[in-house]
Amino acid sequence: MKKDLFSESVRLAYIVKDLRRTFELWGYKEIFLPSVEEYSPNLRKGTKFAYNNKFYMFKPDPTSQILANLKERRELKIYYILEVLNGATKGEWQAGIEFIGGNDLMVQVEGILVAITALESLGINEFYIDVGSLEVWKRALKEIEEYKPQIITALSRRNFEEIESLPISSAKKEELWKLFNFRGKKCEYQKLNKIIEAINDKRVFVDFGTMRILPYYSDIIFEVYSPKFGKPIGGGGEYEIKGMKAFGFAFNLKAILKLYEGDLEKTRKIISGDLKEAYNKAKQFVSLGIPVKVRK
Amino acid sequence: MRFVLPKGRLLTGSVEILQKAGIEVRPPQGRELITKNGEYSFLLAKSFDVPVYVEHGIDIGIAGNDIVEERESDVFVPLELPFGKCRLSLAIPKEKSVKVEEMDGFRIATKYTNLTRKFFDKRGIEVEIIKLHGSIELAPKIGIADAIVDIVETGNTLLANDLIELEKIMDISAVLIVNRISQKTRFEEINDLILKLKGVVEDGF
Numbered sequence: 001m002k003k004d005l006f007s008e009s010v011r012l013a014y015i016v017k018d019l020r021r022t023f024e025l026w027g028y029k030e031i032f033l034p035s036v037e038e039y040s041p042n043l044r045k046g047t048k049f050a051y052n053n054k055f056y057m058f059k060p061d062p063t064s065q066i067l068a069n070l071k072e073r074r075e076l077k078i079y080y081i082l083e084v085l086n087g088a089t090k091g092e093w094q095a096g097i098e099f100i101g102g103n104d105l106m107v108q109v110e111g112i113l114v115a116i117t118a119l120e121s122l123g124i125n126e127f128y129i130d131v132g133s134l135e136v137w138k139r140a141l142k143e144i145e146e147y148k149p150q151i152i153t154a155l156s157r158r159n160f161e162e163i164e165s166l167p168i169s170s171a172k173k174e175e176l177w178k179l180f181n182f183r184g185k186k187c188e189y190q191k192l193n194k195i196i197e198a199i200n201d202k203r204v205f206v207d208f209g210t211m212r213i214l215p216y217y218s219d220i221i222f223e224v225y226s227p228k229f230g231k232p233i234g235g236g237g238e239y240e241i242k243g244m245k246a247f248g249f250a251f252n253l254k255a256i257l258k259l260y261e262g263d264l265e266k267t268r269k270i271i272s273g274d275l276k277e278a279y280n281k282a283k284q285f286v287s288l289g290i291p292v293k294v295r296k
Numbered sequence: 297m298r299f300v301l302p303k304g305r306l307l308t309g310s311v312e313i314l315q316k317a318g319i320e321v322r323p324p325q326g327r328e329l330i331t332k333n334g335e336y337s338f339l340l341a342k343s344f345d346v347p348v349y350v351e352h353g354i355d356i357g358i359a360g361n362d363i364v365e366e367r368e369s370d371v372f373v374p375l376e377l378p379f380g381k382c383r384l385s386l387a388i389p390k391e392k393s394v395k396v397e398e399m400d401g402f403r404i405a406t407k408y409t410n411l412t413r414k415f416f417d418k419r420g421i422e423v424e425i426i427k428l429h430g431s432i433e434l435a436p437k438i439g440i441a442d443a444i445v446d447i448v449e450t451g452n453t454l455l456a457n458d459l460i461e462l463e464k465i466m467d468i469s470a471v472l473i474v475n476r477i478s479q480k481t482r483f484e485e486i487n488d489l490i491l492k493l494k495g496v497v498e499d500g501f
Binding site: 130157159160181183207209225226227229231232 | 351352353354370372373374375376474475476477478479480481483487494
């Protein structure tokens with residue numbers, strides 16, 4: 001049971017309202033995903049259960065759920081606000097977008113810009129975005145494919161010792177060490193340089209140490225974080241579906257809630273007096289888009 | 297920079313290795329929880345809680361890799377440290393010894409419920425896990441469990457309680473852990489410390 005479901009819900013509602021507005025300004029439409037999906041090994045997270053001799057997933061990872069439901073080529077710009085289960089009963093509220101079927105570079109640049117403007121719309125300006133590339137690692141590991149799983153695990157834990165213990169040449173280790181610690185504005189991967197240039201934001205960096213190991217990511221990945229909060233605020237990446245380029249990200253709403261410093265309650269027109277008259281007035285204000293509060 | 301150090305058997309090693317790497321550690325004394333020394337602050341925590349503190353914002357910590365795995369903490373583990381070496385093992389009373397494959401339905405007492413569940417799940421064996429916080433080796437003696445999963449250092453405690461080690465689940469060592477965000481926001485500082493610690497380890501700490 002939540003400590004105080006109702007207060008938390010009020011706070012989430014304020015944040016989600018602004019996120020929805022930003023996503024819609026960029027042309028994304030909300031998708032309402034079913035809570036229960038027939039089990040598929042491609043669905044991530046969520047909680048597996050059996051019913052009538054069939055397996056199902058309850059509240060899986062939305063990107064994997066969207067991909068499982070996309071049966072044919074179709075360009076989509078969608079967003080979601082929902083709870084994802086962690087394999088048991090613990091859930092995490094997420095807000096995210098998927099841009100499916102755009103041009104290469106366009107999907108990545110727009111995706112990251114949506115994330116930036118969404119945070120700014122909430123008054124959250126102190127954040128950084130680290131952008132990495134799986135392709136760069138794929139190229140670096142080309143001749144040492146057999147050690148790829150160990151290297152990727154070592155990368156995700158930032159444990160270079162594990163890489164050093166592998167029987168690979170010291171020149172290769174040196175190359176991997178440099179990549180592992182590369183952080184800056186410009187790199188040797190032109191695709192990434194073009195993305196960083198187009199985004200043109202001083203908070204966005206190239207960081208090859210950024211690693212998100214999800215089966216569907218194909219190249220560009222990113223992570224959003226703030227020095228004010230000890231965990232990533234969100235992240236996402238590029239993938240391909242039915243031969244189309246796609247890019248998506250999700251925010252952890254609890255993290256955003258911790259960083260949000262804006263007022264939760266906006267000024268309202270207070271209306272009081274006779275019940276019929278007060279509500280008649282309130283109705284007119286609401287139709288003009290003015291927030292109201294009717295008092296006894 | 298904020299450090300969290302583990303109370304108990306890893307504390308001495310943790311303080312020593314940090315000091316050799318040039319960090320003047322002043323561990324909290326008596327009832328003190330946090331101490332400061334210039335730009336560094338040190339928090340002393342229960343060893344089981346160290347990865348949780350680091351995951352949620354403390355920059356650096358030292359913990360057993362068993363605890364990092366058990367708590368499934370989302371932290372960076374850049375360095376294995378040369379102390380706190382032992383193993384996590386499955387042990388059973390000598391007179392009731394069976395193969396692991398024959399343990400279906402057994403009751404296992406442990407502090408490490410996640411690692412125990414994963415160990416048996418991997419082999420497709422269904423067991424009942426009872427979480428205890430200490431004196432795990434007594435559980436089979438008093439009949440509340442058939443076997444235990446616990447830390448083994450010398451094997452003397454097992455011997456004294458008529459238990460035998462059935463299988464090693466994992467090797468344990470102290471590890472340096474780093475908050476994922478601190479690694480980015482204090483990139484140079486943390487990389488510098490990791491390299492210094494690495495040097496201390498290579499010099500035969």
